[in-house]
Amino acid sequence: MPICFLFFVILLSNSLLLFLMSLYFIIMDLIIFIEWDLISMNSSAVAMTLLFDWMSLLFMSFVLFISSMVIYYSDEYMSGDLNLNRFIQLVLMFVLSMMFLIISPNLISILLGWDGLGLVSYCLVIYYQNVKSFNAGMLTALSNRIGDVALLMAIAWMFNYGGWNYIFYVESMKNYFEMQVVSYLIILAAMTKSAQIPFSAWLPAAMAAPTPVSALVHSSTLVTAGVYLLIRFNLLFIDTLLSKILLLISVLTMFMSGLGANYEFDLKKIIALSTLSQLGLMMSILCLGFPKLAFFHLLTHALFKALLFMCAGSVIHNLKNYQDIRLMGGLILNMPLTISCMNIANLALCGMPFLAGFYSKDLILEMVMLSYLNILMFILYFLSTGLTVMYSMRLVYFSVSGDFNFMSLNSISDSYWMMLKGMLGLLFLAIMGGSLLSWMIMPTPVMICLPSSLKLLTLIVIFLGGYLGYELFQLKLSFNLVNNSVLINFIGSMWFMPLIFTIGINYPFLLLGYKMTKMIDFGWNEYLGGQQLYSYLSKNSSKNEFIMNNDLKIYFLMLILLLIVIMFMLMIT
Numbered sequence: 001m002p003i004c005f006l007f008f009v010i011l012l013s014n015s016l017l018l019f020l021m022s023l024y025f026i027i028m029d030l031i032i033f034i035e036w037d038l039i040s041m042n043s044s045a046v047a048m049t050l051l052f053d054w055m056s057l058l059f060m061s062f063v064l065f066i067s068s069m070v071i072y073y074s075d076e077y078m079s080g081d082l083n084l085n086r087f088i089q090l091v092l093m094f095v096l097s098m099m100f101l102i103i104s105p106n107l108i109s110i111l112l113g114w115d116g117l118g119l120v121s122y123c124l125v126i127y128y129q130n131v132k133s134f135n136a137g138m139l140t141a142l143s144n145r146i147g148d149v150a151l152l153m154a155i156a157w158m159f160n161y162g163g164w165n166y167i168f169y170v171e172s173m174k175n176y177f178e179m180q181v182v183s184y185l186i187i188l189a190a191m192t193k194s195a196q197i198p199f200s201a202w203l204p205a206a207m208a209a210p211t212p213v214s215a216l217v218h219s220s221t222l223v224t225a226g227v228y229l230l231i232r233f234n235l236l237f238i239d240t241l242l243s244k245i246l247l248l249i250s251v252l253t254m255f256m257s258g259l260g261a262n263y264e265f266d267l268k269k270i271i272a273l274s275t276l277s278q279l280g281l282m283m284s285i286l287c288l289g290f291p292k293l294a295f296f297h298l299l300t301h302a303l304f305k306a307l308l309f310m311c312a313g314s315v316i317h318n319l320k321n322y323q324d325i326r327l328m329g330g331l332i333l334n335m336p337l338t339i340s341c342m343n344i345a346n347l348a349l350c351g352m353p354f355l356a357g358f359y360s361k362d363l364i365l366e367m368v369m370l371s372y373l374n375i376l377m378f379i380l381y382f383l384s385t386g387l388t389v390m391y392s393m394r395l396v397y398f399s400v401s402g403d404f405n406f407m408s409l410n411s412i413s414d415s416y417w418m419m420l421k422g423m424l425g426l427l428f429l430a431i432m433g434g435s436l437l438s439w440m441i442m443p444t445p446v447m448i449c450l451p452s453s454l455k456l457l458t459l460i461v462i463f464l465g466g467y468l469g470y471e472l473f474q475l476k477l478s479f480n481l482v483n484n485s486v487l488i489n490f491i492g493s494m495w496f497m498p499l500i501f502t503i504g505i506n507y508p509f510l511l512l513g514y515k516m517t518k519m520i521d522f523g524w525n526e527y528l529g530g531q532q533l534y535s536y537l538s539k540n541s542s543k544n545e546f547i548m549n550n551d552l553k554i555y556f557l558m559l560i561l562l563l564i565v566i567m568f569m570l571m572i573t
Helices: 003-028 054-077 084-102 107-125 131-161 166-175 177-193 202-208 211-217 222-232 241-261 267-287 291-318 336-350 356-370 375-399 417-441 457-474 477-481 485-492 497-549 552-572
Strands: 032-041 044-052
Touching: 003 054, 003 084, 003 417, 044 054, 044 107, 054 084, 054 211, 054 291, 054 417, 084 107, 084 211, 084 222, 107 131, 107 177, 107 202, 107 211, 107 222, 131 166, 131 177, 131 202, 131 497, 166 177, 177 222, 177 241, 202 211, 202 267, 202 497, 211 267, 211 291, 222 267, 222 291, 241 267, 241 375, 241 485, 267 291, 267 356, 267 375, 291 336, 291 356, 291 417, 336 356, 336 375, 336 417, 336 457, 356 375, 356 417, 356 457, 375 457
Parallel strands: none
Antiparallel strands: 032 044
């Protein structure tokens, strides 16, 4: 039995089991808390803690389901790789780290999962081992280290409570000014992991990883870790100044990524920017005080985003690893099933009625209209929603409709059956998952009473964004409208964030590190340390060897010397 199929069966069966357990926990309103004391020193105890409630079980179920489909899909996608087993092991380590993070209500055990995600994601981003992958991996790792350090500092600061089970202290932390430091550090950690401004540069760069990894990372694992952590910590910062600052940052992230995706030509980067946009949406609704809605959108987004990446991977595979959407076109004729799946995932992303994304996105936008928001936030919210539909329709225009732009000699078809089965497994949940989850998470129907103009605003924005996206890029007006190339570069390169971030890291820090390494590690330290010791030992050992190898001459010499010494001593006496 192939290793991919074996892990696919194990993960899928565990996913279904966890899903049924989460249903039982919701119905019975159960929480299981397991604690195991590892070390106890004076008043501080380091404990291994596991929290099983409906939220952690449901999230684990989704992570396992998506990873099972991704592993099944990888068997064919990565079939040319000689180290497929190593790749599958890395993916499983990644999933295990995420599971560890989900069930940890303790900052110490969260750090293990958090750092595991960071380390394995670096190994996966540099998987293809070329210069682009190495640079992207370094940017990803260094960006995420900021959050890791913030988490370490939060652990140190929580020494004040003599324990790290934050779930017991979140309520009391809010009342003490000095303990609000923890909320600043946790938000910083979440911002780096979920790539909010100014840490957004690493997310499109991480597309250097293989496509199955992108499908897993951008749907339910690495980037959602920050949002999940904030959902658990929501009592600590909701209704504070910090939540208002984070709201502004997340809405700007949503707007920036939506605008940037309209000027991007790399298929995977467009989908990565759409992930960034949705992360901004989750963060912003969380800041408004709706953690359940943020979690709902996190789950529905995981379904259609994984499907979207898998479809993109199939297209890239067929186009001989070309990712430029200008080389595509008319693919619906050659790959009808893959492109149908891709369009369904795209429409779910846009929030089209009765697909998975609609149930969470529509509810979020209606709650935004019901909340106390200023006009700037309101406009940015709906503008970002319109931009989401715009870049989705642009993607459809460039890749699906129009003329076929690839080389005349090609073999494009829907012939990759294992990849298609992996996609079809997610397709049904991308259609029905939203409805299923809305009844599970919110069993009581909620009445949101709004005027008809506001009630219809979401649908108007969606259809208007779709129409504008298709018309502008069909008529090639998008670049004629903005003749200023500097502005286009500014928008298309995520407001120069990758450039600023890499310059900021490169010159002061990496250059200083290089000089220190050259002068100390390879210089004085080597001369006075290892090399000096080596030369001293080698000289002495060669002398020893000379003595050992020269048998009779040395012995006779030593004997004569000994006799001379004895005679000299006798003469003295």
